[in-house]
Amino acid sequence: MDTVISNGGLNGLGLKKVLVVGAGGVGCELLKNLGMSGFERVTLIDLDTIDVSNLNRQFLFRKEHVGQAKAKIAAAAIEKMLHGKCKVDPIVGNIKEERFSAKFFGEFDVVLNALDNLDARRHVNRMCLNAKVPMVESGSTGYLGQVTVVHPGKTECYDCNPAPVPKTYAVCTIRSTPEKPVHCVVWAKQLFELLFGPEDESNLLADLAKNDEDAAENGATPMAEGRSLQWDRKQSSEDFAERVLKRVFWNDVLRQREVAEETWKTRAPPEPLDVLKIAKQNADADAPTNLLDQLVWTKEQNAKCIFGVLKRFVERRNDEIGNIQFDKDDDDVLAFVTSAANLRASVYGVELSSAFAVKGIAGNIIHAIATTNAIVAALIVLETIKIVTIDQGTDPKDASLTTYVKRFPNSTRRGKFLVQTERLQAPNRACFVCSKGRLELEIDLSRKLQFLIDKVVRGNLGMINPSIYATTAGNVNIIYESGEGLEPDEVEMYESNAKKSLSDLNVGSGSTLEIGDISQSLNLSVLVTHNPALGSEADPVEFSVTGSIPESASAEAPSSAVEEEALQRSNGNKKRRRKDDGVVFVPTSKKEKLQMLSDMIEIE
Ligand SMILES: Nc1ncnc2c1ncn2[C@@H]1O[C@H](COP(=O)(O)OP(=O)(O)OP(=O)(O)O)[C@@H](O)[C@H]1O
Numbered sequence: 093m094d095t096v097i098s099n100g101g102l103n104g105l106g107l108k109k110v111l112v113v114g115a116g117g118v119g120c121e122l123l124k125n126l127g128m129s130g131f132e133r134v135t136l137i138d139l140d141t142i143d144v145s146n147l148n149r150q151f152l153f154r155k156e157h158v159g160q161a162k163a164k165i166a167a168a169a170i171e172k173m174l175h176g177k178c179k180v181d182p183i184v185g186n187i188k189e190e191r192f193s194a195k196f197f198g199e200f201d202v203v204l205n206a207l208d209n210l211d212a213r214r215h216v217n218r219m220c221l222n223a224k225v226p227m228v229e230s231g232s233t234g235y236l237g238q239v240t241v242v243h244p245g246k247t248e249c250y251d252c253n254p255a256p257v258p259k260t261y262a263v264c265t266i267r268s269t270p271e272k273p274v275h276c277v278v279w280a281k282q283l284f285e286l287l288f289g290p291e292d293e294s295n296l297l298a299d300l301a302k303n304d305e306d307a308a309e310n311g312a313t314p315m316a317e318g319r320s321l322q323w324d325r326k327q328s329s330e331d332f333a334e335r336v337l338k339r340v341f342w343n344d345v346l347r348q349r350e351v352a353e354e355t356w357k358t359r360a361p362p363e364p365l366d367v368l369k370i371a372k373q374n375a376d377a378d379a380p381t382n383l384l385d386q387l388v389w390t391k392e393q394n395a396k397c398i399f400g401v402l403k404r405f406v407e408r409r410n411d412e413i414g415n416i417q418f419d420k421d422d423d424d425v426l427a428f429v430t431s432a433a434n435l436r437a438s439v440y441g442v443e444l445s446s447a448f449a450v451k452g453i454a455g456n457i458i459h460a461i462a463t464t465n466a467i468v469a470a471l472i473v474l475e476t477i478k479i480v481t482i483d484q485g486t487d488p489k490d491a492s493l494t495t496y497v498k499r500f501p502n503s504t505r506r507g508k509f510l511v512q513t514e515r516l517q518a519p520n521r522a523c524f525v526c527s528k529g530r531l532e533l534e535i536d537l538s539r540k541l542q543f544l545i546d547k548v549v550r551g552n553l554g555m556i557n558p559s560i561y562a563t564t565a566g567n568v569n570i571i572y573e574s575g576e577g578l579e580p581d582e583v584e585m586y587e588s589n590a591k592k593s594l595s596d597l598n599v600g601s602g603s604t605l606e607i608g609d610i611s612q613s614l615n616l617s618v619l620v621t622h623n624p625a626l627g628s629e630a631d632p633v634e635f636s637v638t639g640s641i642p643e644s645a646s647a648e649a650p651s652s653a654v655e656e657e658a659l660q661r662s663n664g665n666k667k668r669r670r671k672d673d674g675v676v677f678v679p680t681s682k683k684e685k686l687q688m689l690s691d692m693i694e695i696e
């Protein structure tokens with residue numbers, strides 16, 4: 093430790109200001125490497141507290157730190173380890189908060205991502221582009237790892253390659269012909285969201301709730317359309333549990349046997365289960381309590397578990413019902429999803445799974461491997477040193493690299509390698525983030541504005557506080573705004589708009605949406621095409637977004653001078669400037685890349 097050089101250190105690394113985002117598996121390794129390499133001025137942001145499950149690989153944390161802020165404990169551990177030579181400034185917070193503005197990012201020489209989710213990565217990418225600060229991006233998933241560098245305006249940004257779409261399943265497989273545990277887990281998650289989550293018209297089981305003939309039969313008042321399986325406030329917890337169980341494991345299974353008669357000629361038909369009877373008859377079979385061992389529960393245990401947990405939601409968490417998000421770390425949620433998936437599996441003759449396995453499938457988890465994290469963190473530091481010591485005038489494409497850590501060595505003429513490098517590419521001229529590319533959106537216009545906001549604008553485009561202007565036949569309409577500074581009547585108006593369909597808001601085929609997020613300094617032009625077939629059983633893809641090169645972009649390079657201010661406020665009046673509607677070119681497809689980001693790995 094005493095070998096650390098001070099006074100700016102070797103190559104002046106000690107004077108460089110580094111921002112590290114994330115103090116998890118990769119972050120802990122990275123902080124140690126930075127300190128040991130001679131970096132002395134590090135700012136560290138993490139929003140989370142230390143969990144017992146972090147201790148096996150996040151080696152800066154000890155048992156006594158559980159429950160405390162990661163950023164603070166990691167900073168203190170590094171300072172102690174390096175006798176105060178490396179000063180780590182901890183910030184407990186979400187990097188997406190507005191206080192972390194482009195000015196904040198601009199104070200650093202380099203930003204290092206050690207994150208575990210796509211949203212935060214995309215946001216940091218945008219902030220670094222705005223602040224013109226180089227960023228090192230990383231990912232680690234099981235045996236696979238990836239490190240790459242973004243030099244704003246000079247190399248590809250994080251959004252230049254469209255994110256892989258998470259695996260979706262044909263609605264009918266989930267709804268009526270599950271064959272694998274994963275199909276049952278996806279179904280159970282959907283059922284959970286239907287019963288306890290926010291209203292979502294794209295829930296795969298929405299129709300299950302609609303034909304609720306037995307709601308009336310059981311004396312329950314049918315709720316709003318599509319929600320009749322939900323808890324009716326007048327209902328006891330036991331009645332609610334009975335109704336749900338009878339509905340999904342008995343009545344609906346009988347219906348599936350009739351409806352899909354053809355299917356059962358080639359495979360065994362589903363067998364309805366009287367879950368309530370099983371749960372009550374086996375009063376002495378223990379309901380499972382340990383969710384993390386790898387035992388597979390029996391049918392009886394699953395029955396007891398689901399009956400218990402359904403009642404528990406009503407008895408203890410009724411004020412949250414309608415707003416509970418799926419969370420793999422919420423024990424009630426995991427107990428529900430495991431037992432529901434396993435009972436479904438029993439009905440369809442699919443093998444049952446342990447809660448541990450279900451947690452992995454439902455949360456898309458691939459267990460972290462400390463060695464991969466260590467390799468990734470080492471690569472991040474190598475790229476960082478190159479960035480901060482690079483000679484002015486050197487093309488960053490000649491210095492920085494993308495590196496993949498692979499599970500199996502690939503053979504090359506020079507031998508077999510577990511680590512493979514690739515040159516950085518120039519920005520994708522159709523990228524809507526760094527090159528002002530135009531976007532085309534195909535969507536069913538009977539969808540609600542809320543769907544557009546949640547799935548397209550926040551989900552697909554990665555915006556946080558969007559504003560949306562629609563232009564149809566030359567008329568401009570402000571249909572949505574969010575973020576701070578809105579008047580109460582505006583908030584009310586936009587909430588009411590969110591419930592309307594896009595066509596009711598005058599958005600038609602050929603309309604242009606100008607979608608902006610001031611916090612990300614991002615404004616986009618999106619050309620809309622109506623496609624009523626999207627999101628149907630035959631075509632489960634709910635919408636499609638494709639990038640294109642705007643006609644106005646210069647042939648040589650994307651220019652930040654093309655920057656437009658589509659959304660501008662002045663004197664309380666909203667004014668806007670519009671970019672020409674250019675002819676749209678579809679870009680040639682980008683080279684195939686290994687997709688290793690931890691949260692996007694396919695389940696199968
Ligand atoms: N928006 C964000 N702002 C700040 N920190 C974030 C943000 N999103 C994620 N992080 C932090 O990034 C780190 C990622 O680390 P890692 O992948 O090891 O995840 P983990 O939550 O510690 O472990 P696991 O998910 O494997 O249980 C976490 O500490 C997490 O709190």
Ligand SMILES: [Zn+2]
Nearest residue numbers: 249252523526
């Ligand atoms: Zn880009």
